[in-house]
Amino acid sequence: MKRPIIGVFINNGVIRKLNNQNYNLTSYFRLEMLANESIKAGTTLYFFSALDVNLKNSTIRGTYFNEYEGIWKKKKFPLPDILYDRSGGFLKSQRRKVKSIRRKFSKLGIKKVNSQGHFNKWRTYEVLKKVPELQPHLPQxxxxxxxxxxxxxxxxxxxxxxxxxxxxxxxxxxxxxxxxxxxxxxxxxxxxxxxxxxxxxxxxxxxxxxxxxxxxxxxxxAIPLMSINNRLVDFRAEVQRNKSGDLEVVGVSVRFGMQNSPITIHSKAYSFGEFFDKFFNYSVDEIIRKRNNVDSFLKKVYENVEANFGSFGEIGIDFGMDDQGGLWFIECNAKSAKVSLHKAYDEETVKKAFLNPLEYGKFIYQNN
Known part of the structure; x- marks a missing residue:
């Protein structure tokens, strides 16, 4: 068994559908891609829910993708070396066990890809407001x-x-x-x-x-977001640490909301370059300059979040842009589903976004 062993914590409903080989599962492609990228990363990867954990025996009945048979299988694994927590929305009956699992993992010193599973919007705002360079980018x-x-x-x-x-x-x-x-x-x-x-x-x-x-x-x-044909436009950046622990902005997706919708969920998405080429006719050099400015802003947000909340292997950062090109911070996401990235970018970029957290897990395991 290759080390590190990375355990991906997800909801029991998803585990059940995987073991039933339910390929219509919305998140299926992401889980299979993560499993495939773990081979490239040279790690052992399994998925588990709260119901799969036996704390008394320190074992987990993990669900893994058998690449030779092309199906999902279940078997007994040891506790993970690295926890990749993608879980949320638990049933009330499971919440106590979820808390005990997380508490036990922390007590055993099991490292996490992300130091916390969600961001408190108010605390995040208070943290970023203390950074002079970021103050102009924060809405009141x-x-x-x-x-x-x-x-x-x-x-x-x-x-x-x-x-x-x-x-x-x-x-x-x-x-x-x-x-x-x-x-x-x-x-x-x-x-x-x-x-x-x-x-x-x-x-x-x-x-x-x-x-x-x-x-x-x-x-x-209300942020003065740019709007095209009565559709709000905002951005989701996938910012991650790679196999060397260095920061990478893997992709910046531009999201179009539904007409007259106050948010951009369930939206069409473009890659950063495609958007500014298609709608603003920017030259390649103009797009590069704009993207470099955005990347600097994103890394500043990421580093200040880490300085206050602990280390992260990945953060999905939402931000807006006004008609003058000004950048506005919206929020951080500790469990980005990478939906917009998948809509907007090529397969290699998407694969990179799934590979990085695993290679970062390997990095923190080796540098423990």
């Missing part, structure tokens, strides 16, 4: 504690964004817009675009308390 943001905060922040603003502190995939993002008659429009995405109209900020706040289930949320200045 405030933690909303009550109606007074909301009323004060909304003053002299036509629209703002409201976000759950720990939300992801656009599930806890609302655009609030003040109408000319003093009423308000809320737009958000839950499987489809939802538009809600209320008469006052009191009504808005009551709705927010219900929507976020009493949990904390932040209010944020």
């Amino acid at each position: 943001t405030k933690r909303c504690k009550d109606l007074i905060d909301l009323r004060s922040f909304m003053k002299n603003k036509e629209k703002i964004y409201i976000k759950g502190i720990n939300g992801s995939r656009g599930r806890k993002i609302i655009r609030l817009k003040k109408n000319k008659d003093g009423s308000f429009e809320l737009k958000y995405f839950i499987n489809q675009l939802v538009v809600k109209h209320v008469q006052s900020l009191d009504d808005v706040y009551k709705f927010l308390r219900t929507f976020f289930k009493g949990k904390q949320f932040i209010i944020q200045q």
Whole structure:
């Protein structure tokens, strides 16, 4: 068995579908690609859920891809040398075990590709705000504690964004817009675009308390994102550490939202170069200069996140660009699904994005 052994922590529903050889699984291609790239990296890779772990015996019933038979199989493995945590959204009945697994792994000194599994939006904002070079790239943001905060922040603003502190995939993002008659429009995405109209900020706040289930949320200045044909445009960068531990910006995907949608989820995507060639007719040199500027910004964000939250093998960084080319930080993602990268880039670039975390895992194992 090749070392290091890398265990990929995922949800039990995905494990079950893999073992049923369900090739219609949405994330199937990513899991198979990860398995294939582990061969190139020279590591042993298996996938597991909370139900597969036997802490008493220090073993895991791991699911692995048998390249010779072309099917997924299950067998007993030792605990991993490196944890690649891709899990989330656990059933309540599993949460206690998930916590005990993570606690045990930490106690045993099992290294992680990423030091944490998600980013608190408010804490991340507070960290980046302390960096002078990044301050101009941060939209005004405030933690909303009550109606007074909301009323004060909304003053002299036509629209703002409201976000759950720990939300992801656009599930806890609302655009609030003040109408000319003093009423308000809320737009958000839950499987489809939802538009809600209320008469006052009191009504808005009551709705927010219900929507976020009493949990904390932040209010944020609306970023002046560029828009093409009434479709918002933003960017997802896959920033990773490679086999030498060096930072690489593997790809920067440009995402188009649905028409009139407040976010760019379920969007069409272009590679960075293709976008500026197709829509702005930039020369090769202009694209290179712009990309170099973006890469510097991304690395500055990454390094300051690491300085405060621990080391990371990969971070998906979302950012916007205004009509003057100014860059605006949106958020960090510790578990990027690489969907936009897959839509926008060639196969070799996508493979690289799956290879890097494994080779970085090997790097931290060898330099333990």
